[in-house]
Amino acid sequence: MVSTKNKPNKDYPFFEYIERLEAGGALLPNTPENLLEVVGILKSYGVVLDAYSKNLIYIAENQFLVFFPFLKYFNGEFSVQKLLKHWWHDRINFEYAEYCMNAMLWHGGGGLDEYLDTPEFKKSVQAVVAAKFKNNPLMLGLNQLFPDFLIEQMRVFSYYSALGQFWRVMADIFLSLSDLYDEGKIKSIPQVVDHVKAGLVADAKKPITYSVKIRGKVYDVLPASIGLTFLADTAIPYVEAVFFRGTPFLGTISYNAQAYQISPDQARFQYGALYADPLPTGGAGIPPTLLMQDMRHFLPEYLHEVYRRSRRGEDDLLVQICMSFQKSMFCVTTAAILGLMPHPVDTQDPDEQQANRVYLQEWLDRLKTSRLSDVNEGANFCLVPVYEKV
Numbered sequence: 565m566v567s568t569k570n571k572p573n574k575d576y577p578f579f580e581y582i583e584r585l586e587a588g589g590a591l592l593p594n595t596p597e598n599l600l601e602v603v604g605i606l607k608s609y610g611v612v613l614d615a616y617s618k619n620l621i622y623i624a625e626n627q628f629l630v631f632f633p634f635l636k637y638f639n640g641e642f643s644v645q646k647l648l649k650h651w652w653h654d655r656i657n658f659e660y661a662e663y664c665m666n667a668m669l670w671h672g673g674g675g676l677d678e679y680l681d682t683p684e685f686k687k688s689v690q691a692v693v694a695a696k697f698k699n700n701p702l703m704l705g706l707n708q709l710f711p712d713f714l715i716e717q718m719r720v721f722s723y724y725s726a727l728g729q730f731w732r733v734m735a736d737i738f739l740s741l742s743d744l745y746d747e748g749k750i751k752s753i754p755q756v757v758d759h760v761k762a763g764l765v766a767d768a769k770k771p772i773t774y775s776v777k778i779r780g781k782v783y784d785v786l787p788a789s790i791g792l793t794f795l796a797d798t799a800i801p802y803v804e805a806v807f808f809r810g811t812p813f814l815g816t817i818s819y820n821a822q823a824y825q826i827s828p829d830q831a832r833f834q835y836g837a838l839y840a841d842p843l844p845t846g847g848a849g850i851p852p853t854l855l856m857q858d859m860r861h862f863l864p865e866y867l868h869e870v871y872r873r874s875r876r877g878e879d880d881l882l883v884q885i886c887m888s889f890q891k892s893m894f895c896v897t898t899a900a901i902l903g904l905m906p907h908p909v910d911t912q913d914p915d916e917q918q919a920n921r922v923y924l925q926e927w928l929d930r931l932k933t934s935r936l937s938d939v940n941e942g943a944n945f946c947l948v949p950v951y952e953k954v
Contacts, residue, residue: 578928581936582921586909590898591931592891593940594753601888602756602895603745604867608859609889610738613731615858616661620728628721628776629696629714657854661727664806669723671809671830673801675792676726676772680719688785689718695778722786725774730798733770737763742864753895760899768795795903803900807893808930810835815849837893838934842886856882859889891939901927 576582581591592598619639626640627633635642637650637658649655679685693714697703707714741759744750750759772794774786786792812835818825827833837852844850860881863871871877871884902909906923907916 576925578925578932581928582924585898585902585924586917586920588754588909590753590757591894591901591936591940592753592898598891599751599753599756600867600870602753602892603742603750604864604870605859605885605888605892606738606756607742607864608862608867608885609892610735610742611862612656612855612858613735613738615656616658617728617731617735619656619658620661620665620724620731624721624725624728624774625776629693629717657858660851660854660858661731663811663851663854664802665720665723665727667809667811668727668801668805669720670811671801671805671833673804674797675790676722676786676797677801679786679790679792680722684790685719685785686715688783688787689715692718692776692778692783692785695781695783718785722774725786726772726792726798727802729770729772730794730802733763733767733794756895757898757902760896761903764795764799764899764903768793770794772797799900800904803897806836807838807897808836809833810837810839813844813850815847816844834933837890838897838931838936840886840890840935842883842890845886846880846882852886853882856885856889859885890935894936894939 584590592602619637622639623633623636627636630636637655638646646655693704693707697707737760740763741750741756744759750756770793771788772786772792773784773788775782775784777783792798809830810833812819812826812833840852845853845856847853863885867888871881874880874884901924906919907913909920911917911920
């Protein structure tokens with residue numbers, strides 16, 4: 565029998581969300597305006613993730629153990645014209661991809677994090693180092709003096725590759741979602757959630773591997789034999805690190821230990837995408853600003869028109885993009901929650917139903933201080949109700 569301790573009931577503040585999820589709904593209300601915003605922003609996000617993914621994988625495979633990678637954002641296609649555009653910031657802001665990678669590296673979690681601390685990983689890195697710096701006695705000597713330094717560098721490049729592979733899958737999911745919407749086959753928020761969940765499930769066991777080539781020889785850093793997979797070892801740690809925990813934004817919170825504005829317990833961090841106040845978006849030092857800047861270039865016209873006809877027009881475009889993006893992330897979170905439920909959502913077994921409710925309450929307890937209530941109460945003060953597709 566399942567314990568009835570902490571059994572969620574109608575007095576539970578978020579019981580309505582449990583009922584909605586059990587009825588096949590999502591954390592985000594199913595309205596035409598929400599559907600348009602979510603699909604439109606995920607179309608733009610998919611294009612950006614495609615670029616992020618390619619660059620992260622390029623860096624992992626071609627810029628590993630390069631200590632001054634001045635050209636790492638060029639994907640091996642350098643030109644003076646691209647350099648000038650780069651200096652003028654007329655480019656994709658790959659720095660945000662690295663911010664997410666560092667958040668995953670810092671928070672850890674999953675089999676990837678565990679493997680990077682094993683003797684097997686260290687042994688494989690030493691083989692890479694020996695081959696990479698075969699004719700560089702200075703680096704070989706440095707490795708002898710500081711044996712953990714290059715190992716830590718390869719841990720970072722392993723996360724470059726893993727996040728790139730994760731985003732490759734997610735980009736395809738979001739872009740195919742947009743195509744189905746344009747064809748008239750996606751007509752509701754629950755269908756968006758089902759599409760994302762189906763994509764996650766389909767690639768759940770997709771292997772996460774990482775190899776580098778040195779002088780024509782391939783060295784396995786994350787071999788297939790260790791069994792790292794897409795869902796357990798990249799998707800779930802990503803949701804934890806980027807959606808929930810995140811990192812404190814410089815300039816908004818004091819890093820002074822005596823100020824006690826940052827919890828010493830990483831598990832209590834609530835700086836992720838589901839908690840962030842959209843208003844600071846656009847301010848210097850706020851990493852998601854880079855993502856919003858990237859997405860603004862790839863907005864589908866029907867969504868861009870909604871933003872243009874808002875009260876402030878395009879004066880607060882990044883804030884509006886951030887609010888739509890936050891809505892979309894609650895849909896992705898819903899897909900993750902439903903995909904990881906211990907029992908089918910439509911089960912008729914009382915014990916299984918209770919187990920599901922306890923499971924859902926644990927998720928919703930974490931979302932109490934998030935923007936969940938805001939997106940459900942229609943706190944889009946920047947938008948006017950003009951959502952018809954044009």
